[in-house]
Amino acid sequence: MPEAVIVNPFMHPDVIVHLRDDQEIVENRVTVGENHDMRLGAGAYTASALKRQAWGVNIVDAIGDDIFGEYTFRESLAAGFGMDHVVRYQGSHMFLLSVADQKSRGGTMVSSCPPEWQRSAAEIESSISAAPAADAFYIWSWFWSYANKNLCDLSTTHVLAEMRSKARLVVLDPNWKPPGRPPTKEVHELVQSLSSVDILKLNRRDAAVLIGEKDAEESVKELHGLGASIVVLTLGEQGCALGGEGISGVEFVPSATNSPKHTTGAGDVFGGSFIARYEKHGDPLRAAEEATHLVGEFLTNETGQRPDDDPVLLRERSTAL
Numbered sequence: 001m002p003e004a005v006i007v008n009p010f011m012h013p014d015v016i017v018h019l020r021d022d023q024e025i026v027e028n029r030v031t032v033g034e035n036h037d038m039r040l041g042a043g044a045y046t047a048s049a050l051k052r053q054a055w056g057v058n059i060v061d062a063i064g065d066d067i068f069g070e071y072t073f074r075e076s077l078a079a080g081f082g083m084d085h086v087v088r089y090q091g092s093h094m095f096l097l098s099v100a101d102q103k104s105r106g107g108t109m110v111s112s113c114p115p116e117w118q119r120s121a122a123e124i125e126s127s128i129s130a131a132p133a134a135d136a137f138y139i140w141s142w143f144w145s146y147a148n149k150n151l152c153d154l155s156t157t158h159v160l161a162e163m164r165s166k167a168r169l170v171v172l173d174p175n176w177k178p179p180g181r182p183p184t185k186e187v188h189e190l191v192q193s194l195s196s197v198d199i200l201k202l203n204r205r206d207a208a209v210l211i212g213e214k215d216a217e218e219s220v221k222e223l224h225g226l227g228a229s230i231v232v233l234t235l236g237e238q239g240c241a242l243g244g245e246g247i248s249g250v251e252f253v254p255s256a257t258n259s260p261k262h263t264t265g266a267g268d269v270f271g272g273s274f275i276a277r278y279e280k281h282g283d284p285l286r287a288a289e290e291a292t293h294l295v296g297e298f299l300t301n302e303t304g305q306r307p308d309d310d311p312v313l314l315r316e317r318s319t320a321l
Contacts, residue, residue, distance in 0.1 A: 001054060001055065001056050002054075002055045002056070002135040002136070002276070002279055003055065003056040003057075003058065003132075003134040003135050003136075004047075004050050004055050004056070004057050004058070004134055004135065004136045004137075004138055004275070005057075005058045005059075005060060005085075005131050005132065005134045005136070005137050005138070005166075005167070006043050006046060006047055006057060006058070006059055006060065006138045006140055007060045007128060007131070007137060007138065007139045007140065007163070008043075008060065008061065008124070008139060008140060008141055008142075009042055009043020009044065009046070009047070009059060009060075009061055009140045009141070010042040010043060010061070010094065010140070010141055011040060011041070011042050011043050011044050011059065011061055011063070011072050011076060012040075012041055012042055012068065012072055012093060012094040012095050012096060013038045013039070013040065013041065013068050013071050013072060013095050013096070014038070014039050014040070014041035014095075014096050014264070015037075015038050015095055015096065015097045016037040016038070016039065038071060039075075040072065040075050040076065040079070041096055041264075041265070042096075042140070042141075042268075043059070043061075043140040043141075043268070044075075044076065044079065044081075045265040045268035045269050045272070046138060046140055046173075046268040046269070046271050046272040047059065047076075047079070047081050047272065048079060048269075048272070049268070049269045049270075049271070049272025049273045049276070049294070050138075050272040050275065050276055051079065051080055051081075052273075053272070053273065053276030053277070053280075054276075055135075055276055056082065057080070057081050057082060058081070058082035058083075058084070058085055058131065058132060058134070059076065059081050059082060059083055059085065059086055060085050060086070060127050060128060060131050061086050061087070062086070062087040062088075062089060062117065062119055062123075062127075063086055063087070063088055063089075063093055064088075064089055064090070064091045064092050064093030064114070064116060064117060065088060065089070065090055065091070065093075066091070066092045066093055068092070068093040068094070068095040069088075069092075069093030072093060073086070073088070085127065085130060085131050085132075087119075087123075087127065089116060089117075090116070091114065091115075091116025091117070092112070092114035092116050092117065093114070093117055094111070094112055094113055094114065094117050095111070095112050096111045096112075097111070113148075118148035118151075119148065119151075120151075121151055121153050121154040121155070124151070124154060124159075125154070125155070125158065125159060125162075128159055128162050128163065129162060131166065132166075133166045133167065134166065134167050135167065135168055135169065135279060136167055136168065136169040136170075136171055136275055136279065137163040137166060137167040137169070137170050137171065138171045138173070138271070138272075138275065139163070139170075139171065139172045139173065140173050140175060140268070140271075141173065141174065141175040141176075141177070142172055142173075142174045142175070142190060152182075152183040152185055152186045155189075156186075156189035156190050156192075156193045157189065157192075157193050157196075160193050160196040160197070161196065163196075164196050169198045169199060169275065169279065170196060170197055170198050170199075171197070171198065171199045171201065171271070171275055172197045172199070172200050172201070172202075172228075173201045173202065173267075173268075173271050174190070174202050174206040174209070174210070175202075175203075175206065175267075176205060176206055176209050181209060182209065187209060187210060190210065191210055191211075191226060193227075194223065194226045194227035194228045195226075195227030195228075196227075197227070197228045197229070198228075198229045198230065199228070199229065199230045199232065199274075199275065199278070200223055200228035200230070200231045200232070201232045201234070201270075201271045201274065202223075202231075202232075202233060202234070203233070203234050203235075203236075203267060204216075204219075204233065204234075204235065204236075207219040207223065207233060210223065211223060211226075216233055216235060216241040216250075216252075217241060217250045219231075219233055219241075220233050220241050220242065220243040220244075220250045221243060221250060224243050224244045228244065229244055229245050230242065230243075230244035230245055230246070230247070230284050231243055231244050232274060232284075232288060234267050234270060236255075237255050237257075238254070238255060239252060239253045239254040239255040239292060240252070240253050240270070240288055240292065241253075242284060242285065242288050244284070245284075246282070246283065246284050246285075247284055247285055251285050251288075253285070253288045253289050253292050254292075255292065255295075255296070256292050256293050256295060256296025257295070257296045257299045257300075265298070266295050266298060266299060269291075269294065269295050269298045270291050270292065270294075270295045271291075273290065273291035273294040273295065274287050274288060274291040275287075277290040277291055
């Protein structure tokens with residue numbers, strides 16, 4: 001069985017508020033809906049996609065002991081993720097509050113990055129050094145300062161070299177979330193270290209942060225030229241563009257779905273599925289086509305959530321809220 005280590009997945013509960021028909025989304029305000037669900041978000045989608053392709057998955061993360069942390073840890077174990085390299089600490093864990101209704105694709109309303117959840121650069125480097133060797137190291141969300149602005153002193157070169165020594169494939173999904181730009185030093189170091197990355201999977205915003213606004217074909221070519229062996233640029237409803245080793249020029253793979261109502265987790269499912277398929281047969285274009293098909297299955301139902309038997313989806317209503 002192939003093994004993956006997912007680093008810095010920011011695993012946390014997504015708290016889904018189901019609105020009544022007469023309610024509207026109000027940015028940055030908490031709305032009391034008809035009911036609430038909780039499900040695992042962030043790197044859990046990638047981990048679950050790998051598990052469905054018969055991979056073993058180990059998580060490197062830090063999880064608190066409050067209700068959100070306990071939920072995250074319990075549901076991760078139930079999903080079959082290896083949690084031996086997860087640090088437990090006393091204090092609040094991160095959560096995300098979003099909405100789900102029939103009038104829109106949903107939108108994030110409130111997120112929490114409590115101080116207790118933040119780790120120092122030395123702690124993160126230590127956790128990566130202690131992680132086991134694997135077929136793939138998957139870095140989910142590189143920009144560490146998303147959670148802790150003090151982490152811009154983390155040595156990108158050192159961390160990627162450590163991962164390179166432990167894995168055949170180093171996969172990077174920058175997944176930059178907040179508005180604005182990450183620290184200039186952080187971006188510069190990452191660009192200079194792309195030669196240590198086998199597969200760079202990113203979205204249009206990530207690409208713009210790294211190299212500026214360019215069209216898809218130009219972005220893929222430039223990022224490959226900076227050292228990433230294979231570049232996969234996801235384009236939402238337009239599918240993806242990819243280039244690099246084993247690919248002639250820049251190839252485009254169309255989306256397998258038309259205007260899904262809810263796309264939460266689609267990019268993460270694509271990333272995990274792409275790695276699993278690429279490791280199996282070594283053909284990046286074929287892997288992108290197969291991963292796109294699997295994302296289409298993921299988005300088949302109306303909400304874009306997984307079927308009821310998927311471990312990432314909460315199996316009972318939350319009474320904690």
